[in-house]
Amino acid sequence: MKHIDRAISSSGHSPMYVMHKFFGRKQEDVIREYIKCYTNKGDLILDPFCGSGVMIGEAVKLKRKAIGLDINPMSIFISRNTLLPADITEIEREFYQISAEISHEINSLYETQCRECCMRVEAICYTWNKNNLIDVRYECPTHGKQIHPINFSDQNLYKKIQNGKIPSFFDDNGVCKYWYPQNRFLYNKSSPFLKKERYNSVNELFTIRNLISLAKLYSRIEKIENPDIRSSFKFAFTSMTHLASKMTPVRSSRPFSSAWVQQSYWYCSEYMESNVWLLFERSVKGKQGLLRAKKDLLNQNVTLNESSSIKELLTSNSHGFHLIQNSIDNLDNLEPNSVDYVITDPPYGYSIQYGELLFMWGAWIDTLNEFKEYITKEIVVNPRQNKDEVKYEQMLLSIFKRIHYLLKPFKYCTVTFHNPNLKFRNILVRTVLIAGFSLEKIVYQPPSRPSAKSLLQPFGSLEGDYFFRFKKSTIVDSTTREDIDESHLETLVVEKVIEILIKRGEPTHYTFIQNVLDPLLYEELNRTGQIMRFQPESIEKILKKYEGTVFVLVPLKFRKIGSRNLVWNAWWLKNPNDYKLKTPLSIRVSNAIEELLNTTNQITVKEVQNIVFEKFQDVITPDLNLIMEILTQKQKERMEVKD
Ligand SMILES: C[S@@+](CC[C@H](N)C(=O)[O-])C[C@H]1O[C@@H](n2cnc3c(N)ncnc32)[C@H](O)[C@@H]1O
Ligand SMILES: [Zn+2]
Numbered sequence: 001m002k003h004i005d006r007a008i009s010s011s012g013h014s015p016m017y018v019m020h021k022f023f024g025r026k027q028e029d030v031i032r033e034y035i036k037c038y039t040n041k042g043d044l045i046l047d048p049f050c051g052s053g054v055m056i057g058e059a060v061k062l063k064r065k066a067i068g069l070d071i072n073p074m075s076i077f078i079s080r081n082t083l084l085p086a087d088i089t090e091i092e093r094e095f096y097q098i099s100a101e102i103s104h105e106i107n108s109l110y111e112t113q114c115r116e117c118c119m120r121v122e123a124i125c126y127t128w129n130k131n132n133l134i135d136v137r138y139e140c141p142t143h144g145k146q147i148h149p150i151n152f153s154d155q156n157l158y159k160k161i162q163n164g165k166i167p168s169f170f171d172d173n174g175v176c177k178y179w180y181p182q183n184r185f186l187y188n189k190s191s192p193f194l195k196k197e198r199y200n201s202v203n204e205l206f207t208i209r210n211l212i213s214l215a216k217l218y219s220r221i222e223k224i225e226n227p228d229i230r231s232s233f234k235f236a237f238t239s240m241t242h243l244a245s246k247m248t249p250v251r252s253s254r255p256f257s258s259a260w261v262q263q264s265y266w267y268c269s270e271y272m273e274s275n276v277w278l279l280f281e282r283s284v285k286g287k288q289g290l291l292r293a294k295k296d297l298l299n300q301n302v303t304l305n306e307s308s309s310i311k312e313l314l315t316s317n318s319h320g321f322h323l324i325q326n327s328i329d330n331l332d333n334l335e336p337n338s339v340d341y342v343i344t345d346p347p348y349g350y351s352i353q354y355g356e357l358l359f360m361w362g363a364w365i366d367t368l369n370e371f372k373e374y375i376t377k378e379i380v381v382n383p384r385q386n387k388d389e390v391k392y393e394q395m396l397l398s399i400f401k402r403i404h405y406l407l408k409p410f411k412y413c414t415v416t417f418h419n420p421n422l423k424f425r426n427i428l429v430r431t432v433l434i435a436g437f438s439l440e441k442i443v444y445q446p447p448s449r450p451s452a453k454s455l456l457q458p459f460g461s462l463e464g465d466y467f468f469r470f471k472k473s474t475i476v477d478s479t480t481r482e483d484i485d486e487s488h489l490e491t492l493v494v495e496k497v498i499e500i501l502i503k504r505g506e507p508t509h510y511t512f513i514q515n516v517l518d519p520l521l522y523e524e525l526n527r528t529g530q531i532m533r534f535q536p537e538s539i540e541k542i543l544k545k546y547e548g549t550v551f552v553l554v555p556l557k558f559r560k561i562g563s564r565n566l567v568w569n570a571w572w573l574k575n576p577n578d579y580k581l582k583t584p585l586s587i588r589v590s591n592a593i594e595e596l597l598n599t600t601n602q603i604t605v606k607e608v609q610n611i612v613f614e615k616f617q618d619v620i621t622p623d624l625n626l627i628m629e630i631l632t633q634k635q636k637e638r639m640e641v642k643d
Contacts, residue, residue, distance in 0.1 A: 001037065003469065005441060006617045008033050009609030010448035015296040018288050020078050020239040022052035023263060023352045024418060026345055026465075027448050031058045034343055034467070038412050039064055043340035044314070046406065048328035048399055051354075053079025055343050056321050060304045063319040067310065069328050071377040073367035074358035076325045081235035083304045083321065086294045090229050095284050098233075102220055105168045106213045106277040109161060114140035115148050125258065125274040126150065127250045128207070133158055134270075137256055147255060161209050169212045178215035181363035185265060185356070187375070191384045193356045195264035202363040205245040205265065213276035214244060218364060236290045238361040240283040245360075248272045263352055265360070310334060327377045329402045339406045342413040345465075346399070349392060349424040350381040389535070393427050400435035404472055413437060413470040416445075423535050425466065425518060430531060433481070437470035439526055442519040446624045466518060481531040489532065493542045494550060496520045498573065500619050506584035507554050507570035510540055516619045543571060550574055589622045590630045597634055605631065 010027040017028060031054055039045060041063045047055040050068030056079060059066035070076055110123040121138045124145075128134060136154050139145045160166060164174025171177055182203050185196040199205050206214065214237075221237055224230035242248075248258035249268045258272040284290045297304070305320040307313035310333055313322045324331065347354060355378045362368050379395040380387055387395075403413060417428050429439060446464040484492075499520065500513055517539060525532065543551055556570040573579060582588075592615055596608060609627055616622050 007445050007613040009606045012448040015292045019293040025052050026054045039341045046339045046342045047344045049344050049346050053082050057083050060321050066321040069324045071374045074362045086232045103277050109209050110275045112136050116143045124256050125272050129270050176212050178219040180215040183363040194384050195353050195356045198267040207273050210244045234365050236283040240279040244276050246271045329398045336405050337408050345416045347379045348419040396431045400432050404436045407472045415468040416465045418465045426532050438473045441469040443467040444515045483533050484530040502579050503619050504585045505582035507572035509570045593630050
């Protein structure tokens with residue numbers, strides 16, 4: 001077996017996964033390579049933190065058996081509805097039925113007039129500023145997409161809704177006829193959610209118009225008799241509820257579509273109010289909708305079967321999966337030394353509050369009755385749950401001890417992790433080592449596409465993930481490991497950053513230093529048999545201490561955005577002439593790409609990325625933005641030559 005020791009190029013998610021929003025969903029094509037590398041057909045794979053089910057889906061597609069656990073019922077709901085096939089004809093039939101019954105009534109709440117031809121059309125969305133309706137956005141068959149200030153009748157319509165004067169939605173007392181969730185963002189009276197701002201409960205996230213539309217739609221979905229089809233429609237429903245909320249800012253770049261852009265129940269003063277029926281229609285029939293997702297699944301040529309128990313899965317002679325809403329350390333019906341491979345993505349400390357963020361969807365589909373119980377099992381750093389870093393580490397340790405117990409000897413456990421803070425990455429490494437594993441390799445894995453955020457402000461946050469390769473060795477070596485102290489860490493960091501800068505041969509921004517430093521640090525600690533038991537400070541702080549003596553910060557013109565030249569500071573060596581520097585990395589990468597383009601006629605971006613990642617590994621893993629920039633540049637040059 002040849003290990004995966006380098007980054008893998010990724011092209012993002014396929015329709016079966018993108019249909020429902022999730023936080024920190026893994027890149028499926030990267031996961032697939034790991035599963036292929038570390039397992040054979042029929043092997044048993046475990047993901048104790050399965051989230052939206054990517055590891056499980058990829059395992060089963062490759063004809064493995066997979067067990068996925070998550071304490072959050074919403075994660076299990078998303079995983080199950082992502083992975084299970086569904087009857088496409090039946091979904092289409094049901095959708096037309098629902099549409100015939102209620103689309104007209106819901107659309108009537110969004111009725112407006114084309115300002116050019118007076119034709120009645122339904123609004124795609126409205127925009128609000130605090131409590132004021134500002135404009136209406138619609139598409140007229142003759143006049144296309146339009147944006148106009150609201151008029152008297154738009155205003156009146158909303159007033160009627162506000163006063164409960166629409167008989168198909170309200171009773172005689174002006175009370176909405178349909179149920180909607182009113183769960184409060186609270187752990188208990190004195191402890192609100194960390195991620196809550198101004199809104200106090202789920203219903204407050206919506207305008208009244210959108211709330212009653214969602215409520216009516218949901219009550220219709222509840223009436224679907226076939227439980228599988230009902231579940232699929234609930235899945236389509238939660239895939240768009242956030243888009244119908246007020247947490248969707250008005251964006252000049254996308255004037256007709258809404259997005260929940262923060263990982264919190266945030267308040268934005270200028271927000272969208274999107275037509276619930278159109279959102280729902282898109283969630284079923286759109287490019288990223290339910291039908292597309294289920295067709296995508298059909299095209300995979302494997303059926304993803306869910307077994308009703310672990311036993312059934314293990315005794316079956318074909319592939320399949322089993323999902324469990326629980327924590328692996330509470331599970332006792334899996335034998336020790338029975339799992340062939342673990343691939344998992346544990347919670348990242350404080351950065352994503354899964355329990356809080358999944359709450360809004362869970363409130364709609366009613367998974368919150370056991371909220372108090374499952375939230376106590378959530379591994380997270382959250383003062384409102386009385387969980388600090390120590391607690392987080394204890395809980396994580398309990399899981400990894402269990403994983404160690406379940407995994408076959410000499411088998412592998414791939415852990416992916418995303419946290420911009422060395423302290424948390426160290427908690428992870430320390431925990432897994434103490435659980436009895438040995439650390440073999442850390443690979444920095446860039447994201448599939450540079451995110452919009454990273455293009456504008458590429459630096460400061462960690463982009464992409466780390467893939468840690470742990471092995472279940474028979475000798476537990478953590479107890480014999482020596483502590484490294486703070487001053488030694490400092491020396492080590494300085495030494496390794498110098499090494500990085502020499503090898504990259506050019507000023508490098510902190511983000512990229514950080515991306516490639518961990519592997520070097522832990523390789524060294526492994527070699528010397530050490531473990532970092534204290535909580536390290538940030539690498540940047542350490543570098544700052546040596547600014548002016550060993551390092552300097554130099555301005556680096558990095559990218560042109562429109563007419564703006566954005567300038568960032570990069571770390572460089574104070575006395576570069578004292579070292580034997582390599583050719584600047586950007587030049588080497590550029591030459592390599594040039595050579596590649598000269599020798600091959602047809603090559604995809606993905607192939608270029610893979611070849612570049614193969615050639616430039618570890619500390620010289622190039623930034624994805626750089627590869628893309630060079631490619632664009634070369635392409636331009638070629639076009640000019642042809643001209
Ligand atoms: C980083 S996410 C996994 C994302 C996943 N890899 C994906 O691609 O969608 C971590 C998950 O761990 C879950 N979790 C937290 N504590 C847990 C525990 N004790 N046992 C099982 N799952 C837990 C959270 O609910 C969350 O869904
Ligand atoms: Zn018109």
